[in-house]
Amino acid sequence: GLEGVVDTDEELLPRPPVVTIMGHVDHGKTSLLDALRKTDVAGREAGGITQHIGAYQVTVEGGQKVTFIDTPGHAAFTAMRARGASVTDMVVLVVAADDGVMPQTIEAIHHAKAANVPLIVAVNKIDKEGVNLDRVRNELLQHEIVVESLGGDTMEIPVSATKAMNLDKLLEGILLQAEVLDLKANPMRAAEGTVIESKLDKGRGPVATVLVQRGTLRQGDLVVAGAEWGRVRAMLDDKGRQLKEADPSLPVEILGLSGVPSAGETFVAVENESRAREISEFRQRKLRDKQAAAAGAARGTLADMMARVAAGEQKEVAVVVKADVQGSAEALGVTLNKLSRDEVKVRVLHSAVGQITESDIQLAKASNAIVVAFNVRATAQARELAQREGVDIRYYSIIYEVADDVEKLVRGKLAPVQREKFLGYAQILEVFEVKRLGNIAGCRVTEGVVKRGCGVRLLRDGIVIHQGELATLRRFKDDVREVTNGYECGMSFAHYDDIKIGDQIECYETETVAAV
Numbered sequence: 001g002l003e004g005v006v007d008t009d010e011e012l013l014p015r016p017p018v019v020t021i022m023g024h025v026d027h028g029k030t031s032l033l034d035a036l037r038k039t040d041v042a043g044r045e046a047g048g049i050t051q052h053i054g055a056y057q058v059t060v061e062g063g064q065k066v067t068f069i070d071t072p073g074h075a076a077f078t079a080m081r082a083r084g085a086s087v088t089d090m091v092v093l094v095v096a097a098d099d100g101v102m103p104q105t106i107e108a109i110h111h112a113k114a115a116n117v118p119l120i121v122a123v124n125k126i127d128k129e130g131v132n133l134d135r136v137r138n139e140l141l142q143h144e145i146v147v148e149s150l151g152g153d154t155m156e157i158p159v160s161a162t163k164a165m166n167l168d169k170l171l172e173g174i175l176l177q178a179e180v181l182d183l184k185a186n187p188m189r190a191a192e193g194t195v196i197e198s199k200l201d202k203g204r205g206p207v208a209t210v211l212v213q214r215g216t217l218r219q220g221d222l223v224v225a226g227a228e229w230g231r232v233r234a235m236l237d238d239k240g241r242q243l244k245e246a247d248p249s250l251p252v253e254i255l256g257l258s259g260v261p262s263a264g265e266t267f268v269a270v271e272n273e274s275r276a277r278e279i280s281e282f283r284q285r286k287l288r289d290k291q292a293a294a295a296g297a298a299r300g301t302l303a304d305m306m307a308r309v310a311a312g313e314q315k316e317v318a319v320v321v322k323a324d325v326q327g328s329a330e331a332l333g334v335t336l337n338k339l340s341r342d343e344v345k346v347r348v349l350h351s352a353v354g355q356i357t358e359s360d361i362q363l364a365k366a367s368n369a370i371v372v373a374f375n376v377r378a379t380a381q382a383r384e385l386a387q388r389e390g391v392d393i394r395y396y397s398i399i400y401e402v403a404d405d406v407e408k409l410v411r412g413k414l415a416p417v418q419r420e421k422f423l424g425y426a427q428i429l430e431v432f433e434v435k436r437l438g439n440i441a442g443c444r445v446t447e448g449v450v451k452r453g454c455g456v457r458l459l460r461d462g463i464v465i466h467q468g469e470l471a472t473l474r475r476f477k478d479d480v481r482e483v484t485n486g487y488e489c490g491m492s493f494a495h496y497d498d499i500k501i502g503d504q505i506e507c508y509e510t511e512t513v514a515a516v
């Protein structure tokens with residue numbers, strides 16, 4: 001996080017709010033970001049060609065400013081939070097009036113709530129015919145977002161991004177919310193903030209968009225961003241204008257770093273090169289430690305969590321639930337909520353239908369939650385991310401087993417822990433009926449490795465239709481221990497016969513992890 005040194009009241013001055021726009025795909029996030037950017041009165045005079053730098057600031061009629069993070073999608077939002085960066089002061093939730101609340105709307109609500117960030121609803125596309133705002137309001141209500149017209153305290157502003165309707169009202173609403181939040185920063189100190197975006201540019205070298213959160217960043221300053229450092233050679237805004245100074249809440253693109261830092265990492269301006277080197281080396285060491293920990297990820301977050309629960313240090317068990325059907329998701333939500341006790345609360349951060357995505361893992365990571373997968377699997381990217389970040393995905397197909405495990409977790413008594421380790425994938429190429437033995441699947445291993453007796457999940461069209469164990473694994477009639485990627489083999493499943501050509505088999509083994 002940002003470094004010590006307390007600012008006095010006199011030093012703290014109001015700063016512009018930093019806003020992230022979230023919502024379901026196609027509800028108009030990009031259009032709204034574009035439209036809001038065009039309202040900038042300062043930019044109008046200066047002209048300039050707009051460029052995507054990952055964030056921009058607009059000045060409204062009255063001179064106040066608002067900063068928008070221009071990386072739509074809650075994955076980016078939560079990815080930053082997962083790295084410990086809290087950048088966003090509020091979320092504008094875009095809901096298309098003609099489509100209403102959709103899965104990613106709900107996901108966005110949960111991400112915002114998990115981050116404890118206030119939310120303003122922008123009901124978009126009101127230029128369309130026959131839109132029904134009451135329907136949207138009621139759908140939001142079902143997800144505990146109570147808008148002002150229904151007696152709640154969530155601001156709701158009907159807009160049209162493409163017709164530029166009510167954008168002034170939206171900006172007013174944002175500034176009003178900012179006043180309530182009383183956002184302040186001390187501009188009179190060395191700059192600190194967060195990396196929003198970064199890239200390696202062919203001509204310009206490492207380029208990072210940073211959001212100044214405290215202090216003032218100046219051209220020529222020596223900065224450490226993540227583990228990279230360098231002197232700020234040039235500083236540009238989203239109109240490509242060269243700046244000499246950037247004050248709190250202003251996003252700027254900086255040139256001059258030694259390498260490319262990651263989004264979500266912090267930066268600080270420092271007084272001299274030896275200090276820069278010192279911080280950079282410290283951060284590199286921390287990064288290596290973290291990578292080493294992830295590589296030997298025998299102990300997951302779950303084990304750590306249980307140690308904390310058992311020691312009375314943790315008062316909440318957070319869970320992200322993904323299930324195959326709505327009914328199961330709801331039933332799991334109800335079941336899990338009932339497990340809350342006085343000492344330890346169970347909090348379902350997000351519950352939805354579908355496979356586990358990177359966004360779920362980011363959410364779990366940011367909120368120190370476990371992921372419950374009910375008859376669903378994780379995408380390859382999500383699986384890798386979970387492995388890297390040490391997030392526990394727990395796979396289930398029976399509701400009471402979920403309840404059982406989480407209850408033990410709440411009581412700090414889930415020991416030892418079974419943890420699933422991904423092995424590989426195979427694809428069924430042929431099905432052979434064998435008398436007395438049942439069906440044998442002729443397969444090719446398409447990723448990783450398949451091992452004798454391992455756990456299997458049978459996927460048809462991406463849906464888990466069976467979870468169980470491998471009964472036999474053969475190559476050319478011989479029983480084998482394992483078959484690796486690219487090779488063909490025959491498989492049969494314990495107590496299960498309903499297999500088809502094209503089915504996918506996800507293989508895993510369980511390892512036992514000591515909890516405390």
Ligand code: GDP
Nearest residue numbers: 024025026027028029030031124125160161162
């Ligand atoms: P995103 O996926 O949330 O970023 O959505 P986009 O901004 O790409 O918009 C999706 C589609 O909705 C595009 O075809 C837009 O032109 C359209 N759209 C966005 N805002 C409005 C609006 O206010 N009114 C109407 N009629 N269409 C809109």
